[in-house]
Amino acid sequence: MKPFKFCPACATEIGEPKPEDGATCSSCGRTWYRNSAPTVGAVIVRDGKALVSRRGSDPHKGRFDTPGGFLEAGEDALAGLRREIREELGVEIDVDHDDFIAATVHEYGDEGDYVLAMSYAATLVSGEPEPDDDVAEIRWVDLEGLETLDFAWEHNREDTRRALRRET
Numbered sequence: 001m002k003p004f005k006f007c008p009a010c011a012t013e014i015g016e017p018k019p020e021d022g023a024t025c026s027s028c029g030r031t032w033y034r035n036s037a038p039t040v041g042a043v044i045v046r047d048g049k050a051l052v053s054r055r056g057s058d059p060h061k062g063r064f065d066t067p068g069g070f071l072e073a074g075e076d077a078l079a080g081l082r083r084e085i086r087e088e089l090g091v092e093i094d095v096d097h098d099d100f101i102a103a104t105v106h107e108y109g110d111e112g113d114y115v116l117a118m119s120y121a122a123t124l125v126s127g128e129p130e131p132d133d134d135v136a137e138i139r140w141v142d143l144e145g146l147e148t149l150d151f152a153w154e155h156n157r158e159d160t161r162r163a164l165r166r167e168t
């Protein structure tokens, strides 16, 4: 989101917004920061291939990423990741803190938002992934197939590569 012009709590004008820092309201004293929003993603690996998904909605509709999404308020990273995968693909995954791959900051959308994208390697516990409406398509790719995919965010390629190398 763009920096606030008015205090979200009391609607006082908070002056010229600073692009990278917080702004403090002169009326109620609250400070509004523009931190990166945390997201969690899973590279699900099976038989030497990783699951990638084609985005069904903007930003970057039609390009590939790895399944996952934004954490909810107060939500644990792994619990949020398991929830997102259940919602997007209808399956349960096995994932733990030891499966952490990388955390990458990137821009999200065209409003100057930043996300901190945390990626984990995961395996399927049971079931066959069935994409919901937000996912246009799923595909299983090996290290070679990975190279030609049009990823929405380049770090997804490297995360997927790392998860595949870790397994083999």
Ligand SMILES: [Zn+2]
Binding pocket: 007, 008, 009, 010, 011, 012, 025, 026, 027, 028, 029, 030
């Ligand atoms: Zn205020």
